[in-house]
Amino acid sequence: MKSVGKGLVCVVLLVLAGFCFSRFRVEYNRPDPRSARIAESEPAAEAPAAEPADPTAVTNSVSETNLAAVSATTTNAAAAVGSVAGPTNASPAASAKAKAKASAARGAASSTVMYLAGFVVSLLGLAVLLGWEVTQWAASRVTRGIGADPLPAEADPLYEAAEAEWSKGNHLDAITMMRDYLKRNPSQQHVAIRIAEIYEKDLNNYLAAALELEDVLGGRLPREKWGWTAIHLANLYSGRLNQSDKAIATLERLANEYPDTAAAKKARQRLGIPEPTEAPVGEMAADDLPPPPPEDPGNLPQGFRSKKK
DSSP, rough: OOHHHHHHHHHHHHHHHHHHHHHHHHHSSOOOHHHHHHHHOOOOOOOOOOOOOOHHHHHHHHHHHHHHHHHHHHHHHHHHTTTTHHHHHHHHHHHHHHHHHHHHHHHHHHHHHHHHHHHHHHHHHHHHHHHHHHHHHHHHHHHHHHHHHOOOGGGSSHHHHHHHHTTTHHHHHHHHHHHHHHHEEETOOOHHHHHHHHIISSOHHHHHHHHHHHHTSSSSOOOOHHHHHHHHHHHHHHHOOOOOOHHHHHHHHHHHSTSHHHHHHHHHHHHHHOOOOOOOOTTOOGSOOOOOOOOOOSOTTOOOOOOOO
């Protein structure tokens, strides 16, 4: 995935996580309809009974209340007959209202869970993407630091497309695509060596191949890989290009900078330089011997020296 695409994916995941979290807070803080229904169903507190006043006033009012109750009984009885169907008619509406409240409660709960899941998934996706990028960056840093071989380029679609163009005989187009790949992946010096090979074997442009190999030797390569690339360049200079001075300079550079490699041994053979010899264990060269300790002048007066034997 390209850098621009990865950046867009990160932004989308971040925005999605923020949206899901904000909606989760709204749904979580919304009042529960079941709590409201329970509060409505609780009976109201009964008012305290009033204390009776004067006993004589209570006796006088009893007779008046009885007379009024007799006249109200007939009226209440008639009203009761008309109100018998009231609760029966009101029960379907109350049931539908309760079902609507229960459905709303279930919908609110499912929305809360859905937004919470979206928030968690977005964060996990963002963490995985960022972790992968950090891992790749650290691996590339370590690879460049120790001079190890980078990952092979053949798995990249752009490089595979370039090789496909080469197989069709479109060598210059393949080189152009490989250069585009190198701009995006400068550590893939194998591709630069491949470009030099196309120049040399397919296009017979030996000077361009030598220039490509010079650029490769200016970058980081494993020690042995660098050495054999220098041998190849020296062969081009001494053979097709007929520039023996550059071939000798390349071999001397190899022998001096990477003397412990197998390619350096090959370079010393071609230059006629003997292999370095190591002193046997227990023996030291004259130059490596420590200087003799200074002679003890003894207790001589100032300005006098001991006689040499």
